[in-house]
Amino acid sequence: MAEHLLEVKNLKVSFRTEDGVVKAVDGVSFTVDQGEVLGIVGESGSGKSVTMMSVMRLINDPNMRVEGEVLYKGRDIMQLDESRMREVRGSEMAMIFQDPMTSLNPVYRVGDQIVEAVVTHQTLDKKQARARAVDLLKQVGIPHAESRVDDFPHQFSGGMRQRAMIAMALANNPDILIADEPTTALDVTIQAQLIELIDNLKDDFGSAVVLITHDLGVVAEIADTIGVMYAGRVVEFGEKRQIFYDPQHPYTWGLLGSIPRLDRPKLDRLHSIKGMPPSLINPPQGCKFRPRCPHAFERCMEEPELASHVDDRDHLDRCWIDVDTKRAIRTKTIHGETAAA
Amino acid sequence: MSTNGAPLLEIENVKKYFPIRKGLLGREVARVHAVDDVSFSVRDGETLGLVGESGCGKSTLGRTILRLLEPTAGDIRFDGRSIAKLGRRQLRPLRREMQMVFQDPYASLNPRKRVGAIIGAPLQIHNVGDGKEQKKRVRELLEIVGLSPEHYNRFPHEFSGGQRQRIGVARALALRPKLIVADEPVSALDVSIQSQMLNLLDDLQTEFHLTYVFIAHDLGVVRHVSDRIAVMYLGKLVELAPGEELYAHPIMPYTEALLSAVPIPDPDLSDQRERIVLQGDVPSPIHPPSGCRFHPRCRYMTDICKQVEPPLVEYVPGHLAACHHPLNVDGAALARAEAQAKQLVQAGVSAAPEPHK
Numbered sequence: 246m247a248e249h250l251l252e253v254k255n256l257k258v259s260f261r262t263e264d265g266v267v268k269a270v271d272g273v274s275f276t277v278d279q280g281e282v283l284g285i286v287g288e289s290g291s292g293k294s295v296t297m298m299s300v301m302r303l304i305n306d307p308n309m310r311v312e313g314e315v316l317y318k319g320r321d322i323m324q325l326d327e328s329r330m331r332e333v334r335g336s337e338m339a340m341i342f343q344d345p346m347t348s349l350n351p352v353y354r355v356g357d358q359i360v361e362a363v364v365t366h367q368t369l370d371k372k373q374a375r376a377r378a379v380d381l382l383k384q385v386g387i388p389h390a391e392s393r394v395d396d397f398p399h400q401f402s403g404g405m406r407q408r409a410m411i412a413m414a415l416a417n418n419p420d421i422l423i424a425d426e427p428t429t430a431l432d433v434t435i436q437a438q439l440i441e442l443i444d445n446l447k448d449d450f451g452s453a454v455v456l457i458t459h460d461l462g463v464v465a466e467i468a469d470t471i472g473v474m475y476a477g478r479v480v481e482f483g484e485k486r487q488i489f490y491d492p493q494h495p496y497t498w499g500l501l502g503s504i505p506r507l508d509r510p511k512l513d514r515l516h517s518i519k520g521m522p523p524s525l526i527n528p529p530q531g532c533k534f535r536p537r538c539p540h541a542f543e544r545c546m547e548e549p550e551l552a553s554h555v556d557d558r559d560h561l562d563r564c565w566i567d568v569d570t571k572r573a574i575r576t577k578t579i580h581g582e583t584a585a586a
Numbered sequence: 587m588s589t590n591g592a593p594l595l596e597i598e599n600v601k602k603y604f605p606i607r608k609g610l611l612g613r614e615v616a617r618v619h620a621v622d623d624v625s626f627s628v629r630d631g632e633t634l635g636l637v638g639e640s641g642c643g644k645s646t647l648g649r650t651i652l653r654l655l656e657p658t659a660g661d662i663r664f665d666g667r668s669i670a671k672l673g674r675r676q677l678r679p680l681r682r683e684m685q686m687v688f689q690d691p692y693a694s695l696n697p698r699k700r701v702g703a704i705i706g707a708p709l710q711i712h713n714v715g716d717g718k719e720q721k722k723r724v725r726e727l728l729e730i731v732g733l734s735p736e737h738y739n740r741f742p743h744e745f746s747g748g749q750r751q752r753i754g755v756a757r758a759l760a761l762r763p764k765l766i767v768a769d770e771p772v773s774a775l776d777v778s779i780q781s782q783m784l785n786l787l788d789d790l791q792t793e794f795h796l797t798y799v800f801i802a803h804d805l806g807v808v809r810h811v812s813d814r815i816a817v818m819y820l821g822k823l824v825e826l827a828p829g830e831e832l833y834a835h836p837i838m839p840y841t842e843a844l845l846s847a848v849p850i851p852d853p854d855l856s857d858q859r860e861r862i863v864l865q866g867d868v869p870s871p872i873h874p875p876s877g878c879r880f881h882p883r884c885r886y887m888t889d890i891c892k893q894v895e896p897p898l899v900e901y902v903p904g905h906l907a908a909c910h911h912p913l914n915v916d917g918a919a920l921a922r923a924e925a926q927a928k929q930l931v932q933a934g935v936s937a938a939p940e941p942h943k
Contacts, residue, residue, distance in 0.1 A: 288776040289747075388866070402867045403640075432639040432803060434864045437847035441863055459776060462849025465856045485853050501851065503781040505810035507833060508850045514785055515810065518778035521746055 248319050249276040250453050251300070251338075251421055256313035258292075258299050260306065265526040269295040271477040273313075274551070277421065282447060282454045284468030284485075286461060286500070290522055292477040293457045297423050301340055302330055317421075336366040339414035343426035345406035349398040355409050356382075356394035362416040381412035384449075385442060404435035411442065418450060425457045440466055461500060465489060473497050476523055476533035479551055483560035493554060493562035493571060496534045498578040509580075516578055532563065540566060540574060593627040593663075594797050595651065595765060600624050600660035600670075602643070602650050606872065619871045620646040622821035623660070625898075628765075633791065633798040635812030635829070637805060637844070641868050643821040644801045648767045651799065652684050653677060664765070682712055685758035689770035691750035695742040701728075701753055702738040708760040727756040732786060748779035752786070759790065767799045772807060784810060805848050809833055814904075817841050820879040821871055823898060827905040835914040837907035840880045878910060886911040899926040 258270040270292040277283050285293045298304050300315050302322070314321050322333060342348045350358060359378040363369060369377065375394070382390035385408040398406055407427060414422055424443065428436040444467050447454055458464060464471055464485070471488045473481040473496065481494040492498055502516030520537045523529050529536050531546040538545070542565075549563045564571070602621040605614040621643040628634045636644045649655045651662060653669060662670045669680060685708075688694035695704055702724050709720045725735040731752040742750055751771060758766055771787070772780040784807065790796060802808050808815055808829075815832045817825040817840065825838040836842045843862040850856045864883045869875055875882050881891040890910050898908040901919040912920065 288778060404867060433805070433844060433847040434639060435867070436849075437861060437863045438865075440849070441861075460849065461777075461851040462856075465851045465853045466849050489851065489853050500777060503777045504851055505781075505784070505804075505806040506851065507806050507809060507845065507848055508852060508855050511809060511830065514788070515781040517781035517785055519782075521748070521779070 249316070250279050250281075250318065251277040251455075252314075252316040253296070253300060254314040254316065256296060256299060256315065257311070258295050258304075259310050261308040261310070262526075267525045268477055268528065269525060270299065273474070273477070273479050275472050275479060275482060277453045277455060279420070279453055280447060280451050281470065282443075282456060282468045284464030284471045285455065285457045285474060286459065286464055286471060287474035288459060288522060290525070291474040292525075293474050294425055296474070297340070297425060297455060297457055301334060301338060301423065303334075303340070332366070335362060335419070336417040337419055338421040338423065339417070339419040340423040340425065341407070341410045341414050341427050343429050345403055345410055345430065348410055349406055351398050354395050354397055355401065356396075359394075359409070359413045359416060362413045366417045377416070378412075381416060382409065384415070385409070385412045386438070387412075403431055404438060407431065407435075407439060408442070411439075411446070415446065415450065415452075419452060421453045421455065422446070423455045423457070426459070427456070428463060429458070429460070436463070443467060461504060473500070476528055477525060478533060478563065479561075480534065480564075481562040482551065483557070483562075487555075487557060487560045491555065491560070491572075492575065492579070493560065493568070494534075494564050495538045495540055495566075495571075495575075495578070497562075498575045499537075502578045502580070532565070539578075542566075592630050594630040594665060595799070596627040596661075596663040597651060598625045598661040598663070600647070600650060600662060601658045602646050602655060603658045616872050619821045619874055621650060622874075624818070624821075624823045625660075626816055626823060626826055628797055628799060630764075631791075631795055631797055632813040633800055633811050635808035635815040636799060636801045636818065637803060637808050637815060638818035639803065639844075639868050641820075641871065642818040643871070644818050645769050647818070648686070648769050648799060648801050652686055652767055654686070678712075682708075682761040683763050684765045684767070685761065685763040687751075687754050687758050687766060687768040687771045690774055691747050691754055692774075694754055695750055697742055699741075700738070701740050701742065701745075704742070704753060705756045705760055708757060712761060714761065723760065724756075727759055730759065730790070731756045732782075746779075748775050748783060751775060751783055755786070755790070759794070762794065763796070765797045765799070767801070769801045770803070771800075773802060773804060780807070787811065805845060817844070820868060820874050822879055822908065824880065824909070825905075825907040826898075827907075831902070831905055835902075835905075837901055837905065837912045837914055838880075838909045839884050839886050839911065839913060841907075842913055843883075878908070886913075897927050897930045899923040899930070 254274050256270055256273045260267045260269060273296050287293045299311055315323050356378045359381060360374045363374045363377050379390050379394050382394055387393050387405060387408055401409060428439050443454060456468060468485050470484055472479045475496050481497050499518040505515060518537055523533055531548050535541045535545045544565045549565050551561045551563050553561050554568050600621060601623055604618040604620055606616045607613060608615045624647060638644050650657050657670055661668055664680060705727055706720050706724045709723060725738060728735050728737055733749060733752055772783050775783060791798060800811050812829045814828050816823055819840050825841050836845060843864045846862045866883055869882060877893050878891045878896050881887045896908045896910045898906050900906045901912060901915050901923045
């Protein structure tokens with residue numbers, strides 16, 4: 246079997262709190278290959294950010310407990326000591342965050358912050374590093390990069406700050422770029438610019454991208470594979486077309502049906518998933534989606550494994566309902582009442 | 587959604603400028619043109635969607651409509667009565683009829699007050715009923731918005747984002763208003779909760795005959811809730827049309843670009859369609875571009891766009907736009923619009939008064 250660029254095996258992350266143990270991530274496994282874009286979709290609290298933060302080993306909390314393996318090019322980075330991990334972080338795997346307003350340091354010039362990222366991992370003199378920073382800013386589409394490099398973050402707009410963050414993340418040509426909701430805080434027009442940018446970067450640099458988002462529209466545009474997360478688990482995993490055209494998990498149907506869509510006739514009523522996401526301290530017994538699932542039956546009291554139920558072996562889901570039944574009942578949820586008739 | 591046609595809210599040439607002061611004496615050195623000469627009306631029982639990028643002035647306009655901000659110029663008529671110049675005391679009874687739902691359910695509820703006190707505050711301020719009646723009304727409101735009357739004594743932190751937003755809606759409903767200005771009421775919520783909230787707002791509109799001004803940046807959401815949609819760009823109203831019409835035949839290139847930027851959750855459609863990626867950011871509203879404010883980012887831009895500001899004219903009945911190079915219009919619509927534009931230029935105004943009254 247060919248080695249994956251990144252392979253996460255049975256990752257579990259829990260936090261001890263006053264109220265009990267929060268199982269934020271509970272047995273997540275996935276792989277990412279060279280040049281691939283993996284979209285991780287889920288609602289707030291589904292564990293998507295914690296998963297990727299743990300992969301980068303960015304959470305440093307005495308009450309946290311991490312189990313599982315994270316293989317990067319075949320080597321388990323969970324076992325690396327902190328100084329070796331620092332070498333991996335930034336140069337081999339880089340991350341950009343949701344909020345471009347808070348992830349840049351307001352008292353340093355944008356250029357200096359990029360230079361810092363450059364010289365941490367590369368031996369360049371000041372002048373070369375600065376030239377590299379200007380270069381990077383140009384690549385991410387900052388106009389007049391030669392002069393803007395000396396600006397402070399507050400002189401940049403939100404979209405430009407996110408571009409600067411991407412420039413910083415790309416400073417050392419990482420193999421994997423992890424983007425945590427990179428477009429959520431931005432307007433659609435700016436979001437479109439950034440989607441185009443990330444898409445081009447993938448082609449120009451050959452990096453793999455892990456895109457964390459709650460927006461199915463964004464993953465439809467740029468992801469190759471998609472993992473849908475719910476309550477700390479991956480409930481469905483597959484190629485983009487499988488997820489959109491043959492979704493197997495009722496939660497995925499619910500997500501697809503909840504979005505008011507511009508490409509379809511206006512519905513009288515939106516589908517909505519009843520109830521709220523479960524507590525991760527006392528998760529429901531069996532399938533975690535059971536309390537909100539309109540199709541739940543007795544067997545759902547036992548939690549299904551993430552396994553393939555369809556012809557395509559790479560398309561995995563956690564649901565007991567048999568495939569033919571699912572294909573028959575899901576239309577109403579996904580397309581709304583009118584389309585089902 | 588039923589609309590009986592009579593305008594509940596009319597705004598005419600409303601401007602809101604924020605002065606920028608500098609120096610010891612606080613001299614005004616410049617102005618932020620947040621809302622610049624906007625006119626439209628909202629019919630009784632209808633939902634008007636207000637869309638645009640951040641900084642286009644949609645929230646400022648929403649607040650100005652409710653007189654939470656003082657308009658710099660222009661007139662606002664509510665139920666036929668001009669409220670732009672009313673004093674605090676005169677305005678007070680009218681406040682009952684106009685309420686607001688805010689974007690951030692975490693910031694808009696006082697964390698030290700119990701839910702009952704939060705929802706009951708408008709009743710207390712306006713002296714509606716005695717303590718017992720108020721309490722009863724609050725419990726009723728909790729039920730209306732899908733919470734339980736037992737939540738009366740809880741604090742906001744005990745609720746999730748979606749539930750908090752319901753509390754915000756209950757508070758807005760307390761005085762049985764006619765008009766609700768909802769400023770991004772669902773943008774802080776997850777998709778599954780967002781759809782619950784949109785359905786709730788829809789039900790409430792039918793049940794209590796509400797009129798909404800729905801401010802949002804998500805065009806999918808706006809299309810779902812709105813009867814008519816107004817598009818703003820840099821303080822100007824650039825297009826106004828019935829919802830479906832706007833999505834099917836956008837006239838203003840900005841609207842076209844905005845629509846094409848919305849990601850579609852369908853991989854095949856998403857691959858097929860042409861995306862217009864606007865370059866650059868929204869310019870500064872302190873020194874807005876000359877002529878058409880959209881010209882620096884517009885792909886159809888010609889010289890006239892830099893020099894002359896296009897008036898807002900009606901192309902198809904009910905569909906207004908301000909553009910020198912309108913899209914999706916036929917000859918008849920164009921001729922009609924041009925005649926109207928000529929009249930307006932002669933009269934020396936940049937925005938047409940809104941038709942269909």
